[in-house]
Amino acid sequence: MSDLLPRIYPGFNSLEPSFNFMGKTTKGKCDAHVYHSQDDTYTAIICTTQQSEIHKKVLGDIAKLSSTKFSSKIRRVLLCVNTPIKDEVEDYRTACGLHGWELDPLSLERITRHTLGEADLLLNYFGELSPRDPASPLLLRRFDCGNRIKEARQDISLQISRLIEQIDFPSEREWKAIESGEVEIAELYINALSALTGVSGAWLKHGAGAKYPSEVIYDHQxxxxxxxxxxxxxxxxxxxxxxxxxxxxxxxxxxxxxxxxxxxxxxxxxxxxxxxxxxxxxxxxxxxxxxxxxxxxxxxxxxxxxxxxxxxxxxxxxxxxxxxxxxxxxxxxxxxxxxxxxxxxxxxxxxxxxxxxxxxxxxxxxxxxxxxxxxxxxx
Structure with a gap:
């Protein structure tokens, strides 16, 4: 979670986990925290792998946060659990609300969905399940869309050297070859570019749909x-x-x-x-x-x-x-x-x-x- 959360939440690079000398997360008042200097607030992070009595465990962990030295500055509580979260989430939200804290629950399903988009984490933690595996469809499936790849990069005035560093692409020369149409690009890196800049993956691959899709907010949403x-x-x-x-x-x-x-x-x-x-x-x-x-x-x-x-x-x-x-x-x-x-x-x-x-x-x-x-x- 220490590696994954900064990928999900921009600004979480300052995440501080509560590790002991063995590298294990300690039984502290929270498992990690993030300080937001722009408004002098904190996000407190609770992670649990407990399977039984999880409802009681989470409520107890939320209660412990009130004894932290920065409890008055907590803006949000990020709850990470390796189980589905059902209607008990309302109890967690109420417990946080009593202290004026917002709750953001990350269930097993949400964590899995985010993890599947992080190729290097999959490689480090799961090896054979990584999209970098030579047999992975995300590497086998390639697209001839270098002209649109180049256009998306130029939209944000980003040098190739900086871009490949941002999306963990192995070669600057190979990227130049992709943009010139000499080489096709793997779907893995199309998805990475889309996540980095917001450009549509469908537009990059097929030239279809909006280039930078928006999402309408209606009055009840x-x-x-x-x-x-x-x-x-x-x-x-x-x-x-x-x-x-x-x-x-x-x-x-x-x-x-x-x-x-x-x-x-x-x-x-x-x-x-x-x-x-x-x-x-x-x-x-x-x-x-x-x-x-x-x-x-x-x-x-x-x-x-x-x-x-x-x-x-x-x-x-x-x-x-x-x-x-x-x-x-x-x-x-x-x-x-x-x-x-x-x-x-x-x-x-x-x-x-x-x-x-x-x-x-x-x-x-x-x-x-x-x-x-x-x-x-x-x-």
Whole structure:
């Protein structure tokens, strides 16, 4: 798990396991932890191979975390078990919630799925089961797609020497031969390039479908935002185009892997006819995104750039460079009520669209008799 978790979660390179002098994990308060310097928080990691009374064991391990010296700074508990996780996960989530911690459970199924994508780990730990085995379909199956491989590498302006180091490819000369069309590329390395940059494996192999596929988030899909947050992204942004009131979530998971998540609704509620009952659900979704993603920065973009983000043809980092500067419209959006009349138009500088959007949320989401206090400006 010490080797695998940094592959799953960008930013986990600082993972510290609790090893004793024999290399065995100790019976400490947690099996490992990760410190997140950007917000001075921790992820506590619990791993267990116990088969019987696992429910009791996990609850006991969660309870022990409250005695760690960094318990007040724990943001998330990562639970790794070598069994399936069923509805008892709600008990684990409740136990973490009592301390204000989020829970991310990694069951046997999820761990297996992630491990199968890590060729070198399979080689080190399982030998004959490795995709690097000469008999492996991932090495036997090759594709003549060097032109698209080259295009994907150039999209992120990455030198060949750096790329082969990132995906553990054996030869720079051989990679150049692949890009020139002289040699076919094994599926193993196509998958590795896809995982590194977010480029579609189907597009690389067949030229089919979107090059950088996006994933739509609909109004009821808080769980999708939770899954994004569980990967501990480096940064996230909400971009809006005011003429259409379309919005997208842009997430940077690592230096090279970015993804775009368009919202499956526009925010021009004042033009809606008969669908206003969705507004409270949308408010809940956006507020969950604000909380789970640690207050994404806002961006206000042009119609042409919104179209570019949704076209799925460019690496999101390329489009993002055209999106201007950070502002706080998304964070300010949830400040629906003010104590003083002078604050009535305090956010008008964002634009008339922002004032109208805030008014719609105010009308449909929160009872005005119970105003919400968000920060010192409201006190």
């Amino acid at each position: 808080v769980s999708k935002v939770e899954a994004i947050a569980a990967e501990a992204p480096l940064a996230s942004y909400i971009a809006i185009e005011p003429s259409s009131m379309d919005a997208v979530l842009i997430v940077q998971f690592s230096e090279l892997r970015w993804r775009v998540f368009p919202f499956g609704f526009s925010l021009d509620f004042w033009d809606w006819i008969g669908d206003q009952h969705h507004i409270p659900t949308i408010f809940k979704l956006l507020k969950s995104a604000d909380r789970l993603l640690k207050h994404p920065y806002g961006r206000v973009i042009s119609p042409s750039l919104m179209k570019e983000f949704r076209a799925e043809e460019k690496h999101p980092s390329i489009s993002f460079k055209k999106s201007g500067y950070n502002n706080y419209w998304f964070d300010d959006l949830f400040d629906l009520y003010h104590r003083y009349p002078i604050a009535k138009d305090k956010y008008r500088h964002h634009g008339e669209w922002f004032v109208k959007l805030q008014n719609e949320f105010r009308n449909y989401q929160i009872d005005s008799s119970a105003p919400e206090i968000r920060d010192a400006d409201d006190v």
